[in-house]
Amino acid sequence: MPPKSILKKTTVVANQPPPATDDRPVNKKHLEVALHHANIIEQRKTAEREVLDSIITLLDFPESPDADPRRPSSSDALRFSQAVAPFQPADYDSLIEERNIAAKCGYALCPRPKRKAPSAARKQFVDTSHGVQIVDKKSLEVWCSDDCARRALYVKVQLNEEPAWLRQGSHGDKIELMVENSEEHHKALPLRLKEPADSKKPADREEEDVAAAWAAHDDALADLAIERGEKPGRLSKANKDLIQDKIRERVAATPPEPPSLPKDTIFQSHMAIEGHIPRSSKSKDENDDDDDGNDAQDWDKHMG
Amino acid sequence: MADDRESYSPNLIRMWRAFRTCKEMCKDRGYEMLEEDYQITLAEFAAKCGREDGDVDRSRMNFSCVPSEEMLRKYTAPPTAKNPDPQPEIGKIWVEFNGDENVGLKQLRDYMQHLVQGSYYNGVMVTTKPMTGMALRLLRGASGIKEGPMGGVEVFVEQELLVNITKHELVPTHVLLSKEEKEQLLKRYRLKETQLPRIQVTDPVAKYYGLRRGQVVKIIRHSETAGRYASYRWAI
Structure with a gap:
């Protein structure tokens, strides 16, 4: 047996490129791990983009210049609380910062410009309950009023510290707003407008809100229908007759009676197995078997 | 030169240096640039962009550049069978000096809109202070976004451009x-x-x-x- 060389075999031609490694079978486990991590990163990116888009929309909020932060319209309030739900407190801070750069009050439901500090100095004197304090000019010019500050921070403390892409399930709990017309937001939808396709424009702001709220309601119903597997244009599976608006009381007319067995089953009751009486023990004059026979013949007749 | 400098405000000198670096940067990238353009002296700069009160009018510092032939060639991919006539991946650049105290999403989006309207390929924005975090986040995903220019937006802080x-x-x-x-x-x-x-x-x-x-x-x-x-x- 010749001695085995310990040197590397040098038969590979130096100029030849190394063999392509692409045709090696993909290690399934490695692929899965890579995909898993890629999906996590992708999820994170979408969550971050969602937050950014929400901030961009909330920059120009509310749309109407005479909206009242104390009594926001229900559609505005709903959109705001939905947009803010995936935020972290830091994201909310940057929303406030961005709104301030655009010279608006930091509270997204307030259309007013931010407050101006009394002088241009960088530090300002402020009278508080415990004497005069020196504060940064910037911190004075965040809100339009103390009321807005309270309402905005009321939202901030409810935000989830956990980033949106790590949250399990939906975006946690609902954000509650500090509003004075809360009954309007919690109540069922306002009455539908009589004629939504009216030629003249809705007379005032409220009617628009009602229409918007109902439009949102219809959209939600359509989404639900798709979720149930219905096709648009078909009859809805959700039966409206199941719910009746009239409540009928069941009034007892006769005095209650103890339950009793029907007369003909009394003598067979000892044969019953969990209420069922086996056929062998039934009386012979019941013609169940005959029925079956007839059925078979009928079927034959149809075939012939 | 030394006593010459004392007649100008420090702010103007700072902006002059940032401006020169910007011009040099565009020249080094390959845009067409005249020699007297990037070697502008302080006196010339003060005459061009200074205001009466000695400060700088930043809106007069904005400029645009056209890529040179050589640069166009460098940014053009070699022709392939699929794409026999590739277009250069570069174009006009717009350099803007923003004087706002804070630059946020609003200014950045306005700027992007301006770039798209002027059909610039990309833009450079020079700000006095660093941008807000959200604006930077928008910028990170901006090169592929429909609202931004094709080549994206680069952001510099004046501080970074004082020295080349x-x-x-x-x-x-x-x-x-x-x-x-x-x-x-x-x-x-x-x-x-x-x-x-x-x-x-x-x-x-x-x-x-x-x-x-x-x-x-x-x-x-x-x-x-x-x-x-x-x-x-x-x-x-």
């Missing part, structure tokens, strides 16, 4: 390779691009040259033994 870092003696020469040159390099050394050393696109020099992901830059250093030593880095 590429003129420092410890900064070696960086030369951007075209796609064709990159192919030749990889073929010559029988490499895949992933086997090259890397350079981050956030690297100060990479930012200066406006490197994009995937480009290769040739770095030429002085060597005591060999005179010159070239290495290549892949921008990521």
